[in-house]
Amino acid sequence: MELFLQLTLAGLAIGSIYSCVALSVVMVYQASDHFNFAQGEMAMFSTYIAWTFLGMGAPIWLSFVLAVALSFLAGVVIERLLVKPVEDAPILNQIMVFIGLLVIFNNMAGWIWEFTIKPFPSLFPADFGFKSSLIGPHHMGVIGLTLLVLLLVFCFFRFTRVGLAMRAAAANPDSARLVGVSVGWMLALGWGLAAAIGAVGGILVAPIVYLEPNMMAGVLLYGFAGALLGGITSPGGAVLGGLIIGVLENWVGGYVPGGSELKLTFALILIIAVLLFKPAGLFGRVVVKRV
Amino acid sequence: MPFLEVKGLNAYYRNTQALFGLDFELEEGSITTILGANGAGKTTTLRSICRMVRTEGEIRFDGDDLTSFSTEKVARRGIAHVPEGRGTFVRQTVEDNLQLGAYTRKNKAEIAEDIERVYSYFPPLRERFKQQAGTLSGGEQQMLAIGRALMLRPRLMLLDEPSFGLGPLIVQEIYSIMRQIREQEGTSMLLVEQNANIALNLADHAYLLETGTVVMSGESHIIRDDENVRRSYLGY
Ligand SMILES: Nc1ncnc2c1ncn2[C@@H]1O[C@H](COP(=O)(O)OP(=O)(O)OP(=O)(O)O)[C@@H](O)[C@H]1O
Ligand SMILES: [Mg+2]
Numbered sequence: 016m017e018l019f020l021q022l023t024l025a026g027l028a029i030g031s032i033y034s035c036v037a038l039s040v041v042m043v044y045q046a047s048d049h050f051n052f053a054q055g056e057m058a059m060f061s062t063y064i065a066w067t068f069l070g071m072g073a074p075i076w077l078s079f080v081l082a083v084a085l086s087f088l089a090g091v092v093i094e095r096l097l098v099k100p101v102e103d104a105p106i107l108n109q110i111m112v113f114i115g116l117l118v119i120f121n122n123m124a125g126w127i128w129e130f131t132i133k134p135f136p137s138l139f140p141a142d143f144g145f146k147s148s149l150i151g152p153h154h155m156g157v158i159g160l161t162l163l164v165l166l167l168v169f170c171f172f173r174f175t176r177v178g179l180a181m182r183a184a185a186a187n188p189d190s191a192r193l194v195g196v197s198v199g200w201m202l203a204l205g206w207g208l209a210a211a212i213g214a215v216g217g218i219l220v221a222p223i224v225y226l227e228p229n230m231m232a233g234v235l236l237y238g239f240a241g242a243l244l245g246g247i248t249s250p251g252g253a254v255l256g257g258l259i260i261g262v263l264e265n266w267v268g269g270y271v272p273g274g275s276e277l278k279l280t281f282a283l284i285l286i287i288a289v290l291l292f293k294p295a296g297l298f299g300r301v302v303v304k305r306v
Numbered sequence: 307m308p309f310l311e312v313k314g315l316n317a318y319y320r321n322t323q324a325l326f327g328l329d330f331e332l333e334e335g336s337i338t339t340i341l342g343a344n345g346a347g348k349t350t351t352l353r354s355i356c357r358m359v360r361t362e363g364e365i366r367f368d369g370d371d372l373t374s375f376s377t378e379k380v381a382r383r384g385i386a387h388v389p390e391g392r393g394t395f396v397r398q399t400v401e402d403n404l405q406l407g408a409y410t411r412k413n414k415a416e417i418a419e420d421i422e423r424v425y426s427y428f429p430p431l432r433e434r435f436k437q438q439a440g441t442l443s444g445g446e447q448q449m450l451a452i453g454r455a456l457m458l459r460p461r462l463m464l465l466d467e468p469s470f471g472l473g474p475l476i477v478q479e480i481y482s483i484m485r486q487i488r489e490q491e492g493t494s495m496l497l498v499e500q501n502a503n504i505a506l507n508l509a510d511h512a513y514l515l516e517t518g519t520v521v522m523s524g525e526s527h528i529i530r531d532d533e534n535v536r537r538s539y540l541g542y
Contacts, residue, residue: 176409183395183406190393193356194458195381195410 020149022269023262028154029223030261031161035216036231036238037245037253038168039209044247045185046205047098049109053116055235057093057210058217059228060120061086063128065218066135066226075138083214090210094203124228135221157219164215165254168208172250181205233279237264240282243289246299255298260285307369309334309494310355310462315363317347317354317518324350326518327363332462332496332511337488339497339505339526341540342515348498349390351515352464355496356380356387367462382410386455390466392447394454396440400431403439403450407457417457424453427483445476452480456487462494469501477501481508502540506530514539 036054043051051057065082069075097116101109139156147155172178184191184201191198216238217231224230237260245256260282268275289296308331317325325347332338342348354361357377365372372380381387386407395403404424408417425432428449434442439450448468455463468484469477481504487493488508499505506512506526514522514529522529522539529535 176405179398179402179405180409183398186397187393187395189358190389190395191406192358192377193381193387193389193393194406194454195378196406197376197378 017149018269022265024150024158025154026262026265027258028150028157028261029220029265030241030258031158031165032216032220032234032257033237033241033261034165034254034257035161035212035219036234037241037257038165038250039213039216040238040242041247041250041253042205042209042212044242045250046094046202046209047102049113050239051116051209052110052113052235053120054209054213055231055238056117056120056124056228057086057089058213058234059231060124061089061210061214062135062217062221062226062230063124065214066128066133066221069136075136079138079218082218083211086214087207087211090207091203093210094206098206099199099203121228128228130228133226135218135226137222138218153222160219161215164212168212169251177201177204236279236286237261237282240286240289243286243296246296248299249296252296252298256296308332309336309368310496311364311366312351312355313364313366315351315354315361315365317350317359317361319350319359324359324518325354325361328515328518329520330513330523332494334494335492336511337495337497337509338511338513339499339509340513340515341499341502341505343500345517346515347518348500348515349466350518352387352389352466352496352498355385355464381458384458384461385464386458386460386462387464388451388455388466388468390470392451394439394442394447394450396438398439399436400439400442400450401435403454404431404457407454410458420457420459424456427456427487428453445472445480448472448476448480449483452484452487456491456493460493462496465495465497467499467501468497469499469504477504484508503530 036058039054040050043049043054061082064085065078068078068081073081097112101112137153137156138160139152141152143152143155172182180191180196181201181204184196184198188198216234220234221230238257241257241260242253244259245252245254264278264281267281268278271277310332312328312330315325315328316323328351340348340351350359353359355365355372357372357375357380361373367383367385370383395406398406401421404421408420411417430446431449431453434446439447442450452468468480485508488495497505497509506529509526512524512526512529513520522535
């Protein structure tokens, strides 16, 4: 029983990081109708930015906030400069932009900070004032912080004027323009938010997987799996999808002999199964495209 | 100078031309209707004003040259478009649709007041304010589309076939509410219709459109009462 709880709680912690990545992927998908394959590399780069601030002597929380804010700006700029110009281009050109971004961020990080693995400190104290044999302090903090971030994002979309306009712009761009919404800027804002949420995920996962240019490869895959499982059209579904993947992954690793080697394979099998049997995901809408 | 003035308007969808040197104008406070059969270019005319198609020629609104504007800027100048097919945000609630209609405005108290006013024009919307717009009936959706346009506090409303796909009773109801809106708010309207009879009853001026050009224009009651025009252009 104790092992089960340990595995589940750790799964929820890592799953909430997948949720951040899944949510980023879904937000970009809503804005641009594409998977951003570079979402993970962008988050990795954000983590290096935080690491750089740390190296300059900034406290960890300040580094975190600065890196997330800069990531937001970078997301907006990337959309304006690189994604918008190809919005009417053939689909392969668009995919090339995303793959190009992935490679560029990966290489740039390696070039600036080298490919050596670096330890990254946790945002949270080693001791919250109480101890649990079931969950460590970093995992506890991860769950708390991601819940807070996701709640903020939810409130932003649910209760603010700009949040409502962003949803309208994604759902029906023509009508949104007719009521005066600058659809282009809403899409850019979506990219900014996605980059910021991704940065949170990167900075939270870095103490677990260590900081290196390829640190997000696995996380992005699980994030994609979460987004697909929950439904690429459903932000809430993506968050749940990420959590489910995290828990399942940990159970496989803990209970299946040799499971820790199989975890990534498991994620891939899940992605393929969802695409085959429930393309809209658990909570997604079946979108019928008019031609 | 007319409130809205369109001169020599050509409009294009990729390579196909849909409007050919269209001229018309609209006085402030008036209702002008553009009538024409399927494919005459009525929707394209409204989309040209809102900068949703490529055009050549002049479109002047209250001193502004609209041809250099973006669609959202046209909205911010006070032109509210009730588009063909109604264009409601189907996944959003009725209330959120109305809030979105007021996107260009800041004053929360005034917005709340206007939502109340839309509900008093269209009582069925009040009962359904938490319902997803996509679940409304066709008539209710049309009401919502007009209500959303009112939320802009428009100086000019563009209405694209508000009678489309609705039964005669609900069409009567919607037109009588449009008449009330005109009386109480003094909003100018450019109304596009296939249903000539009902549009001519509401409008002050009318233009008849055929394959992208104006073939006749005049005061509504004169066109309505001219049997030759009715037979040859309106087909009733
Ligand atoms: N998206 C489009 N692409 C290409 N041609 C178009 C497009 N939309 C309209 N057209 C063409 O432009 C012309 C005018 O169309 P428009 O929609 O303005 O007509 P309408 O008067 O609104 O007709 P209806 O009463 O059927 O709504 C038609 O010949 C139509 O085929
Ligand atoms: Mg039309």
